[in-house]
Amino acid sequence: xxxxxxxxxxxxxxxxxxxxxxxxxxxxxxVAACDRRGTAIDFDGLDVDELLAATEGNIDNEVATxxxxxxxxxxxxxxxxxxxxxxxASAQGRPSEDPIQDVIxxxxxxxxxxxxxxxxxxxxxxxxxxxxxxxxxSGVMIDVLKRSRVIDxxxxxxxxxxxxxxxxxxxxxxxxxxxxxxxxxxxxTFVEVTDVDIWWGVGLKSGYEDNxxxxxxxxxxxxxxxxxxxxxxxxxxIESIIDDHDGVIEFEDMEHADDVLLERAGxxxxxxxxxxxxxxxxxxxxxxxxxxxxxxxxxxxxxxxxTFQLGDATSMEANVNGPALGxxxxxxxxxxxxxxxxxxxxxxxxxx
Amino acid sequence: xxxxxxxxxxxxxxxxxxxxxxxxxxxxxxVAACDRRGTAIDFDGLDVDELLAATEGNIDNEVATxxxxxxxxxxxxxxxxxxxxxxxASAQGRPSEDPIQDVIxxxxxxxxxxxxxxxxxxxxxxxxxxxxxxxxxSGVMIDVLKRSRVIDxxxxxxxxxxxxxxxxxxxxxxxxxxxxxxxxxxxxTFVEVTDVDIWWGVGLKSGYEDNxxxxxxxxxxxxxxxxxxxxxxxxxxIESIIDDHDGVIEFEDMEHADDVLLERAGxxxxxxxxxxxxxxxxxxxxxxxxxxxxxxxxxxxxxxxxTFQLGDATSMEANVNGPALGxxxxxxxxxxxxxxxxxxxxxxxxxx
Numbered sequence: 001x002x003x004x005x006x007x008x009x010x011x012x013x014x015x016x017x018x019x020x021x022x023x024x025x026x027x028x029x030x031v032a033a034c035d036r037r038g039t040a041i042d043f044d045g046l047d048v049d050e051l052l053a054a055t056e057g058n059i060d061n062e063v064a065t066x067x068x069x070x071x072x073x074x075x076x077x078x079x080x081x082x083x084x085x086x087x088x089a090s091a092q093g094r095p096s097e098d099p100i101q102d103v104i105x106x107x108x109x110x111x112x113x114x115x116x117x118x119x120x121x122x123x124x125x126x127x128x129x130x131x132x133x134x135x136x137x138s139g140v141m142i143d144v145l146k147r148s149r150v151i152d153x154x155x156x157x158x159x160x161x162x163x164x165x166x167x168x169x170x171x172x173x174x175x176x177x178x179x180x181x182x183x184x185x186x187x188x189t190f191v192e193v194t195d196v197d198i199w200w201g202v203g204l205k206s207g208y209e210d211n212x213x214x215x216x217x218x219x220x221x222x223x224x225x226x227x228x229x230x231x232x233x234x235x236x237x238i239e240s241i242i243d244d245h246d247g248v249i250e251f252e253d254m255e256h257a258d259d260v261l262l263e264r265a266g267x268x269x270x271x272x273x274x275x276x277x278x279x280x281x282x283x284x285x286x287x288x289x290x291x292x293x294x295x296x297x298x299x300x301x302x303x304x305x306x307t308f309q310l311g312d313a314t315s316m317e318a319n320v321n322g323p324a325l326g327x328x329x330x331x332x333x334x335x336x337x338x339x340x341x342x343x344x345x346x347x348x349x350x351x352x
Numbered sequence: 353x354x355x356x357x358x359x360x361x362x363x364x365x366x367x368x369x370x371x372x373x374x375x376x377x378x379x380x381x382x383v384a385a386c387d388r389r390g391t392a393i394d395f396d397g398l399d400v401d402e403l404l405a406a407t408e409g410n411i412d413n414e415v416a417t418x419x420x421x422x423x424x425x426x427x428x429x430x431x432x433x434x435x436x437x438x439x440x441a442s443a444q445g446r447p448s449e450d451p452i453q454d455v456i457x458x459x460x461x462x463x464x465x466x467x468x469x470x471x472x473x474x475x476x477x478x479x480x481x482x483x484x485x486x487x488x489x490s491g492v493m494i495d496v497l498k499r500s501r502v503i504d505x506x507x508x509x510x511x512x513x514x515x516x517x518x519x520x521x522x523x524x525x526x527x528x529x530x531x532x533x534x535x536x537x538x539x540x541t542f543v544e545v546t547d548v549d550i551w552w553g554v555g556l557k558s559g560y561e562d563n564x565x566x567x568x569x570x571x572x573x574x575x576x577x578x579x580x581x582x583x584x585x586x587x588x589x590i591e592s593i594i595d596d597h598d599g600v601i602e603f604e605d606m607e608h609a610d611d612v613l614l615e616r617a618g619x620x621x622x623x624x625x626x627x628x629x630x631x632x633x634x635x636x637x638x639x640x641x642x643x644x645x646x647x648x649x650x651x652x653x654x655x656x657x658x659t660f661q662l663g664d665a666t667s668m669e670a671n672v673n674g675p676a677l678g679x680x681x682x683x684x685x686x687x688x689x690x691x692x693x694x695x696x697x698x699x700x701x702x703x704x
Contacts, residue, residue, distance in 0.1 A: 185534055303662070313654040318654070322651070345702055347703075
């Protein structure tokens, strides 16, 4: 496959690891990265090692909104906000009043844009897509969003994407993403799928600092919280929630877009999909084995369950970023073939 | 997705079950079916129930070659050869001197052609593709072939397919097919895949009569046999081989196209793929659980194994024909988008 240039919006845990994983892919060249305050652009390819080293422990940990930043102070002693935070700490970074617009302005040279933005305001990703539409971008946009309700908002823009020549791939991380795709593949045995059960385990001790956004987003799935209340939590409050659970938080019936993504692919009804899991922030061992179970009826009348399991030694970062870049490659292939609109991971086989 | 018309070449075990499974798919309309001696064509949709009932136990069990039929007498007492065998036993069937040509002649109305032909002469499917090329067909062709060496022959025709507007999907059954796709998906966690191990179990007691072709093809994988010698075996000789193994035959290091299909998708080297399995023709229970194990190295330095397992209650027929029709649907989508050439199951997510 021909060379692919891509940009990363957001350089938190997911954005940084996506840059790192892309170095293992011969045909992927990261040419732009941005966070809230700065942009790095180089069409010869970003120096990923420098960028990651310069920003190590210096992640912009503010909650991603575009209606006024909600400052969240870290307690770790490294500078995580203010003018020197984030990507501008890199020699490649330049401060910017509007980093996303910088990327849009250079969109002609960018085949794909990975939105690695925690999505606290649930319309943040759709509104970011609107900006790319308005800016005349035509290429691939891909996100790793989790919330079911966002898919409908993207579908509402389907015609606009088609007219603009944008191929939007949504929910393309681990779950939704890799595990949604595995469920769709496992469904092939059956003529009717009755249940899809996605159960994940994440051990995040060493990755915790880099993945505060993900942990915050997970906490929003607890029955006592929602997106808005989780966004308002200080880091101290999050620590205290984690302590209350002895570092291990179990989630049931999460609002995860696997359900609508499988429904839109025709695999089953959204209500037949359940997603839950266990997050352990005090261990790198997974507290439970990540398993997708797809139960259905075969044409010859049997009921059975096909399963997909991730090895316990695989990290969340590996399971999010490999697929994200894999789906990005397939998105570019679709885009170059002239297929535009909204696609989910149950419809596309990711490239390798 | 819009309505899809398709034809089936071959109405042995796979072809018959593909017709049956297609009845569970709303957007798939079978419009043509043929075997060695007859053709059934109806653009309003074949009456699958009638076709299957009329030909039950009346399968043309001759070895598929186009250079003179090798007659193989069945011992079951039903008419399996001669003028009344096969599809002409159906009210919809008409005898034909050249049934494949009949399908080619009606190719304009056929979106996809499923080649459900056991591939004893290993160039039989490529040569059938040549006939469709010569006949001016432009649409999807899809096979469920197993042998690695056939993929290269199809790749040699890639440019011809592109010029003709043919999207050829090869190896799109269970293995290669569903399990190849599962391996490619499981690989997404890793930046380097070191081993893909595909291990299948098939219990085929009640399906044996319908799947003699598949059993014969499997026997060709035993160290003492090859494609040519297996083709020459009489049914009696096959029975005696099965008896020698007490009905349970184990296969190791099979020549299965999963290897080249994963290599062409960039997942791993062909030599890193091993395929084996156990066939039990005296039980419907699977003698072993069908499992795909993909071992690799993650970007963060871990080595792990992701696994995909089929439920023991799923039949070979369910695991071949669901995916075959799923890949067929995706092939038509690719074809309508103007993507032509040769594709494998590691590159496409099958539709449902």
